Amino acid sequence: MVKTIVEKITRNVYLLRLDDDQTRYFEAIWEIPEGVTYNSYLITTSEGAAVIDGWKKGYGELHLETIRGIVDPGDVRYIVVNHTEPDHSGSIKTLVGSLKNATILGHNIAISLLNAFYGVAERVKPVNDGEAVGLGEEVLRFYHTPWLHWPDTIFTYYEKERILFTCDAFGSYGIPSKIFYEDLPVAEKELFNRYTRKYFANIIGKHAEWVVKNLDKLSKLGLKIDVIAPSHGPLHREPNRIIELYRELGERRVVKGKVVVVYTSMYGFINEAVEILVDELRKRGVEPVIHRFDDKEHSLISEVITDLYDAETIVFGAATYDADLYPIGKYILEIMKAKTKGVGKRLVVISSYGWGPVAAKKIKDLTSDMGFEIVDTVEFKGRTSEARIRELASKITS
Numbered sequence: 001m002v003k004t005i006v007e008k009i010t011r012n013v014y015l016l017r018l019d020d021d022q023t024r025y026f027e028a029i030w031e032i033p034e035g036v037t038y039n040s041y042l043i044t045t046s047e048g049a050a051v052i053d054g055w056k057k058g059y060g061e062l063h064l065e066t067i068r069g070i071v072d073p074g075d076v077r078y079i080v081v082n083h084t085e086p087d088h089s090g091s092i093k094t095l096v097g098s099l100k101n102a103t104i105l106g107h108n109i110a111i112s113l114l115n116a117f118y119g120v121a122e123r124v125k126p127v128n129d130g131e132a133v134g135l136g137e138e139v140l141r142f143y144h145t146p147w148l149h150w151p152d153t154i155f156t157y158y159e160k161e162r163i164l165f166t167c168d169a170f171g172s173y174g175i176p177s178k179i180f181y182e183d184l185p186v187a188e189k190e191l192f193n194r195y196t197r198k199y200f201a202n203i204i205g206k207h208a209e210w211v212v213k214n215l216d217k218l219s220k221l222g223l224k225i226d227v228i229a230p231s232h233g234p235l236h237r238e239p240n241r242i243i244e245l246y247r248e249l250g251e252r253r254v255v256k257g258k259v260v261v262v263y264t265s266m267y268g269f270i271n272e273a274v275e276i277l278v279d280e281l282r283k284r285g286v287e288p289v290i291h292r293f294d295d296k297e298h299s300l301i302s303e304v305i306t307d308l309y310d311a312e313t314i315v316f317g318a319a320t321y322d323a324d325l326y327p328i329g330k331y332i333l334e335i336m337k338a339k340t341k342g343v344g345k346r347l348v349v350i351s352s353y354g355w356g357p358v359a360a361k362k363i364k365d366l367t368s369d370m371g372f373e374i375v376d377t378v379e380f381k382g383r384t385s386e387a388r389i390r391e392l393a394s395k396i397t398s
């Protein structure tokens with residue numbers, strides 16, 4: 001069951017949060033057993049109200065009812081669309097139909113997508129980088145922050161309360177028990193640290209370079225920020241912590257010594273090699289993170305990508321299958337190409353075949369432009385040689 005949370009975050013700003021525990025695959029790919037929230041915001045002033053971002057498609061009426069519970073729909077003067085992905089813009093069509101005095105504001109690209117997605121083309125107004133609108137004395141200012149997470153994305157800064165509404169940026173999967181990250185119990189903070197990294201790797205990772213550019217832009221603007229209010233997960237009262245985390249992720253910094261083993265194994269041949277490797281790595285004081293795809297167990301792709309994102313060394317194992325690389329292995333490499341890349345990372349390839357080896361070469365071809373340093377490739381016919389795998393462990397740890 002989805003759940004609605006309405007909470008005042010400052011004197012006149014409300015968080016309208018939809019807790020979604022129904023979506024199992026975010027963007028129809030990323031497994032999220034932890035759920036996700038869509039955070040919309042309502043700013044109320046004596047000169048009218050503004051809605052910042054919406055909820056996912058299917059929840060338009062619920063969003064509208066929630067707004068009606070706080071203000072008269074006729075008082076809403078602006079609907080700001082920070083980003084048009086339908087997890088945030090889905091409810092906009094319903095809002096537009098009922099908030100008759102509202103102008104819809106967004107980047108040019110967002111305005112064009114609102115028409116393309118929902119046929120919303122009236123009462124729309126594109127906003128430029130740095131442009132502002134007023135609600136009486138109070139000002140909402142917009143900054144174009146391209147590729148966080150689409151080219152349409154803007155941040156909205158509410159000067160009076162020093163709140164920066166950032167949509168996907170600084171967002172997180174998961175349904176937090178508190179509104180603010182800072183108020184979460186320690187164990188839940190740990191969970192949300194992981195969920196934020198997971199969200200980043202899955203959703204924003206492809207555009208890491210833009211994260212750095214936009215953070216530089218933000219820092220040059222010198223905005224005074226008391227609250228970062230994203231449209232997924234908890235809000236942040238200590239902006240520096242989450243901004244610093246975003247810089248680390250944007251720069252694709254690796255965690256020194258982190259070894260991640262991702263492998264597929266149909267009948268256990270690669271599995272056997274991995275077991276020997278892990279045993280030898282442990283003897284050498286390295287505890288790898290392991291993601292397995294075999295006939296009993298499949299890791300979650302969303303978690304695999306999260307671990308690969310900041311790994312220093314990736315051990316990738318997959319066999320030859322129908323004169324090609326095993327399909328799940330290929331799928332993971334395709335996602336890596338977009339999200340994690342290989343710059344600053346080391347790659348170890350393990351493969352097995354029956355009669356005509358293809359997979360190891362395929363893995364090397366597919367990763368050749370990702371920037372990896374290739375540590376070694378071990379490809380064997382059927383079962384592996386234990387000595388060769390133990391030698392591989394020594395290369396990984398040296």
Ligand SMILES: Cc1cc2nc3c(=O)[nH]c(=O)nc-3n(C[C@H](O)[C@H](O)[C@H](O)COP(=O)(O)O)c2cc1C
Pocket residue numbers: 264265266267268269270271319320321322323324352353354355356357358381382383
């Ligand atoms: C459905 C299937 C297709 C295969 N296709 C090939 C192939 O085209 N070329 C080849 O050399 N080996 C092929 N093999 C053999 C496997 O690559 C080999 O048995 C390998 O050791 C499997 O390792 P794993 O059990 O760890 O996945 C195939 C195996 C299966 C089950």
Ligand SMILES: [Fe+2]
Pocket residue numbers: 083085149150168
């Ligand atoms: Fe998005």
Ligand SMILES: [Fe+2]
Pocket residue numbers: 085087088167168231232
């Ligand atoms: Fe989103």
